[in-house]
Amino acid sequence: MIKKLLWMVFALATAAHAASFDVGTPLTSGLKPLQQQSQAAHLAAEVLARYHYKPMPLDDAMSEKIFNQYLKSLDPEKMFFVQTDIDQMSGLRTTLDDAIFAEDLTAPFAVFNLYARRVHERFGYARALLKEGFDFTKKEVFQYEREKDPWSKSENVMREVWRKRVKNDWLRLKLAGKTDKNIVEILDKRYGHSQRRIDRLKSEDVFQIFMNAYTMAIDPHSNYLGLRAAQDFDISMKLSLVGIGATLAEKDDYTTIRELVPGGPAALSGKLEIGDRIVGVSQGQGGVITDVLGWRLDDTVALIRGAAESTVLLDVLPAKAGPDGKHKLVSLIRKRITLEEQSAKKAVLTLKEGNTTRHIGLISLPSFYEDFEARQKGNQDFKSAARDVARLLGELKQEKVDAVLIDLRNNSGGSLTESIELTGLFIGKGPVVQQRDANGAVKVLRNTTSDVAWSGPLGVLINRGSASASEIFAAAIQDYGRGLVIGEPSFGKGTVQSIFNLDRLARNDKPKFGELKMTIAQFFRIDGGTTQLRGVTPDIAFPTVSDPEDFGESTFDNALPWMQVKAADYTPADNLKTLAPIILTRNEAREMNDKDFICLQEDIAESKLRRKKNQVSLNEAERRQERNIQEAQLKSCESAGKNAHGDVASQSAPAKSRALQDDGLQANERNLATELADEKARKDAKDILLNEAIHILGDEVSLLDADASFAAREKPSSPGQGAAAVRSGAL
Structure with missing residues (x-):
């Protein structure tokens, strides 16, 4: 019945005229909405207005909320738009509702196109700064969180923000031991990749961002799922998919094998290994191979997935081969993969x-x-x-x-x-x-x-x-x-x-x-x-x-x-109320004498101070001094861990994480082998919170064993039968 009513509402809804948005001629170029997206937005609006837990009409007030959420989604740290951009777009604050009802999303797409242009400009300026270098003897600071700040008033103000950002990126690499030549190469590549990333976005990406701005303007946990996002959500719920059984990552424009799922087609073939790069994909043995070099990871994954028992042919550049190395063709039969991990x-x-x-x-x-x-x-x-x-x-x-x-x-x-x-x-x-x-x-x-x-x-x-x-x-x-x-x-x-x-x-x-x-x-x-x-x-x-x-x-x-x-x-069963105070006393005594917990609390306090301070020095001498203090704290915790446990290998998780010093690199810039080794080290590090939780349960068991009245536990129950659970709930 609900479906029938919704379809009637959608079919009979009256369309309003789309509001005009003029922020300059260049906005007419770039990505444009598809008709089906405008229709989907209209239908979604009808559903949200009628059947949401907190139904809110799509009107001027909601339009303003969507507008603010859309800007926040695109530029959360206010690193791209300036105040004049916001002023030029201010007419949209109360007209996005009209655009949705009129099934004309030109205006929100124009906002994105302006954003994309600003991204190009900012990273272009960042790349230009690399040619000039920086003076690290000056006393200045970089504020790394800007979400709560106002928009930059002018281009000059924004350029100063970016100058400090690039200087901080350079200094992090410098402190990690990189030469100036290495630093320029790394950062130029990083900023260029950011420009290419924005160029690879498609109409459906923009639509998803905008629709999520709409849904999240109503409440934080309502979302729009495009076709690919819906598929990913389905996979995350059922923990299975049809594919080759490999975890892929994007490394230097290559789709790289990061992990092979045991028992999957890729692992069983014996022809693929971690670090291999997939540069081409063909459907079936005789199909035409599609070159996927430089593709977005999700686009490549979509090509590799397919129907169960169907064939996919991969053009692979082996891990140990150079860019001009010999390729190998690997044919695999797609199977249903269970994500046991x-x-x-x-x-x-x-x-x-x-x-x-x-x-x-x-x-x-x-x-x-x-x-x-x-x-x-x-x-x-x-x-x-x-x-x-x-x-x-x-x-x-x-x-x-x-x-x-x-x-x-x-x-x-x-x-x-x-x-x-x-x-x-x-x-x-x-x-x-x-x-x-x-x-x-x-x-x-x-x-x-x-x-x-x-x-x-x-x-x-x-x-x-x-x-x-x-x-x-x-x-x-x-x-x-x-x-x-x-x-x-x-x-x-x-x-x-x-x-x-x-x-x-x-x-x-x-x-x-x-x-x-x-x-x-x-x-x-x-x-x-x-x-x-x-x-x-x-x-x-x-x-x-x-x-x-x-x-x-x-x-x-x-x-x-x-x-x-x-x-x-x-x-309820009341026996734990008697035990809890005793267990808490034992827990507090352990924490007071556990060097790992003391180090953890020091880490937490230090982290809170950094967040509150919200800035770092751009003076090299000051940063090196801060680094020396952190290393001294690390050594102190390592020594405490050795004294307490008799083995440095038992060091705390925070000590382990600090041992992995800031290398100034982003995730996709690290060597895959190093990245996997660091990941393993983090997994193997002592989990001091889990360790204490185990001790707490040990306390409960010992108290129950010591007192027979506690050991005679009653199974909690509730009389009567109630309504059946909602089977479609997602939380």
Whole structure:
């Protein structure tokens, strides 16, 4: 019924006249909107105005919000536009709504074309500065964050900003030991690449940026997904795709193999290796090879992907060959690839306390993934986060672990259904979360299966990057008293999104309009509170690494407010309330005497000072002095780590990260082998927060063992049955 109404609204909508936008003749050149994009924008506007959780009409007031968000999306640090540009575009503030209804997106595309021209100009000026060099004996500073600053008043002011930016780029490389000749080569190549990158953008890229400015002007978590973005989102949810089984990266205009997926066609062929460069792609053995040198990575990836069991022919320049080296042709049969690296994983960690040895099961969950389509079709083997965790819990029980820690750090969410079912693995039947729709109706969403996969001691590790579905799970475990929540306060996202396929609404035979990921509801804890803005507050808090002023729901000026609803009918277990103060005391004592934690807190304090200062010296002597102080701090932490652990290899994660000194390079400028080695070093570095979380669970186990009354745990339950969970929720 909704689809039918939307189509009628779209078909009968009255178009308004597009507003004119005159900022100079050069804006008529460049990228232009396609008719289907203008139609998609109109349809999206109708959907957003009617079915968003916070429906807002597309009028002059909304137009101004879109305008501001669009500028922020294009130039967040105010490094390209100047105030005169903004003044020239000011007529668009209240006319973008008319442009959308009139299905004429010429004006927002003209804004982008002006932006592209400014990008060329700024980086062209940067390249010219390289010929002059710099005087590093002068006392001046560079401000590296400008988002909250006003727009530069003139071209002269902007040129001064860029002079300091280029000088800072040069100084970073100089401090890393590069010669002036090397520095000029690196930076000229970097700035030229930035100019080429803007040239490679297409009409669909501009449309996606503009439409996201529209959706995010309503709320921070509604998004427009173009055809390629929708495909990528689908892959991230189902953790599978059809391809050759290789992770690719863009290096010096080459599409380079960064990783081979074990068991994939690329790895099994034995003909490809890390560092090989793909310079051509052909569909089938007899197809014409398309030269992809200099292509955007996503365009090359789109050529390599295809239908399962079909053939793709790759023209490959081997890793060890020079630019004029001998190529090799590699034919591969595309297969369905499961992205196991992004799936739930387990480990068993050993904790020794005196004569006692504890075994703690660790489950790391990167996201709440779910193959919606396979599940709806009744596929018994559909990919599911909850099912994978259930399997891992079964294996951990066989390995006789004493406790389980669920690591949700930087897990930004995913499927609502999966968060409910994952909670059910630890509480059995009962309410998990409450959902309020746009009409104010509140529904209790329950887990409906009574099977408990793990009834023993439990911990949930979160940080500021834990959001949405992660917060539902952590909040439910906390409200039931089922386990200890450990870490930083979470992100604070308390909204539910659902996918609206615009092509289905418009009854298009072929996909061309894309999709809307739109906020449709707000969720609440079973105790009646919400994670919105405030997040989940841990039972055992760790030092806050991220800055709440820069990262989290509360940083969005249009986030939904915090509110409360009636608590659901559930029965919490109270035993952890008695244990928590004792565990907290032990945690605080360890932190006070743990050299790794002391170094971590010093790092956090130093980072906060740098963010507050928001500038660096451009004087070489001063920068070298700062570098010497940092190296002394590093050595001090390394020494402390050796004294505390007896082995420098056990040094803390912050010490490891600082050991990787600033080389002044960007990611795509580093040697691939070095980049992979550094990445491995970061992964292998001691995780001091995880280590302390394991100790906390060890404390819980020892306290339970010491007191039989604590060991007799009750499984939390809630009487009655509630409404079934929404299966299409994306969080």
